[in-house]
Amino acid sequence: MIVKQPKLIKITYFCVTVLAIIATGWLLAGTVTGYYKFPYDTFHANTNQLIGAIFGSLIFLMLLWYSAKWFATRFTGWLLLFLSVMSIPKIIMIYSFRLNLISDMWSYNVLGGSRANGDSWQWLYHVRALDLDSIFPHVIHIGNFYHYLYKVVVNSPKVVQWFNIGISVLSAILILNIVSYFFNRQTGMFAALTFFFLPTWYIYTTLLGAEPVWLFALLMSMSLLNRLVTYRSLKDRHFWLDAGWIVVALYFAQNIRPLSMVIVIAYGLFVWFKFKEPLKRHEHPKAVWVPRIGILAVVLVFFGLTQIEPKVDQFVYGVPIAKSSIGQEYTLATGTTIKTGGMWSSKLVKKLEKYNHDQTLTPAQKFAGFDQVLKKQLKANTEALTRNGKWKDFLFRKNEILMQPDYGPVLFWNNTRKPNYMWEDLTPFEIGTLTNLVTGFQIAFLILTMIGMLPQLVPRIDDLSGIHEKNGILVNEIVMIGMTLIFMAVEVQSRYQVAFYIPWMMISSLGMSYVVPNFSLKEKPSHSEIPVSVKN
Secondary structure (H helix, E strand, C coil): CCCCCCHHHHHHHHHHHHHHHHHHHHHHHHHHHHHCCCCCCCCCCCHHHHHHHHHHHHHHHHHHHHHHHHHHCCCHHHHHHHHHHCCHHHHHHHHHCCCCCCHHHHHHHHHHHHHHCCCCHHHHHHCCCCCCCCCCCHHHHHHHHHHHHHHHCCCCHHHHHHHHHHHHHHHHHHHHHHHHHHCCHHHHHHHHHHHHHCHHHHHHCCCCCCHHHHHHHHHHHHHHHHHHCCCCCCCCHHHHHHHHHHHHHHHHHHHHCCCHHHHHHHHHHHHHHCCCCCCCCCCCHHHHHHHHHHHHHHHHHHHHHHHHHHHHHHHHHCCCCCCHHHHHHHHHHHHCCCCCCCCCCHHHHHHHHHHHCCCCCCHHHHHHHHHHHHHHHHHHHHHHHHHCCCHHHHHHHHHHHHCCCCHHHHHHHHCCCCCCCCCCCCCHHHHHHHHHHHHHHHHHHHHHHHHHHHHHHCCCCCCHHHHHHHHHHHHHHHHHHHHHHHHCCCCCCHHHHHHHHHHHHHHHHHHHHHHCCCCCCCCCCCHHHCCCCCCC
């Protein structure tokens, strides 16, 4: 069945794809050049070893593709069982390496553990355990979430480690369902396997990072979005229930990582500019507006909640919380700090601490001081970058920091080492092997992502299968472009690249289907894979 698409939609798709390809090239360049600027003195870049790691990763990904073909013809429970068995090495790791938490993970555990022990948020604020968390309350949100895990099970960081291992398996299943929805079951299986075995992510999910549950919430929202666009009546209560759950998932993700706002904007743009799909014979053409009204409601409610969030936090936690604009000023001031490359700045924090530790000031006066410091710092940063013509170099350096693919091994080492511990000092060989492994895998991954998008620039017949596939690509391209742009402004850390995993996994799976075209994307899905409703 041929569906005629408006020229505006076709032009939008073409432009978005071009921008997404440029964004992928930007991220790929940062990964490669960052490899040659690795910060460890004991590591020396080796081009031959890197090339070997890239080819080795491509071979491994091809093996995963053929494994995906086997799993695709079987019950999903087999994949769940396989991933559970493949999680056993993670469990061995968490009992073989004792935690010595630092930085954010230390804060999450201390706040969660203290609350599980019965300490109130007011008492934690009084003893200054919250420090500057009033500016970025996502740390409080994460600590509060962990405290519930500790209360339900036992007050031990191993509970979060087990939780992250389990949630990474469930996230892989969600990726399977989402990718299968847009493409086919084999590409979905491949995306799930690739996500699970991503080397740096595999290691990172044994720690106390908040990214696993954040990513799970985003994947849940995308899964629900796929259902939202199938509804044709505003009177269907399931439509509003799904819209409500999307808000819940996104709002939870926003409380964990403020970057989630980019996803909300991406969803809104996608639903308004997605390719039209055939309606059933009995459906009225005006039914195509139902999903648009639904996503508009989601966006409005979500942004309404974010505006009142500081008041909600003050009510829930009973401690002073700065208005959200101060948190935004902080991440922008940090993200434009030249000397740190857009990373955490101890100099900036010391300026804020002068107000924070002044007991003669009221919370409102402290927040006013924060606001003044951050605005002044942001202005000084941008003026210096403009005056010295450093924007290009600075942004590329930020991109290199963001794209360092070694965050998993590095954070694992930093959070498990102890004095006189046998694994404290890694040899140059071990560092080199790990660095080449994670870098080679990420480069191979980005190459497949690029391959997945390039054919989209070639016009083809808009049949039902092609339209459905294009919509899957479109939503992921918008997310990737949005994330790339926002990271040019805000604070960066290498673990923040997790934000790209959703579009990378989905588009790279399509890229692999082009490289190894033994499973046609035009193949009709099995009866169990046919959606219940015809999509818009």
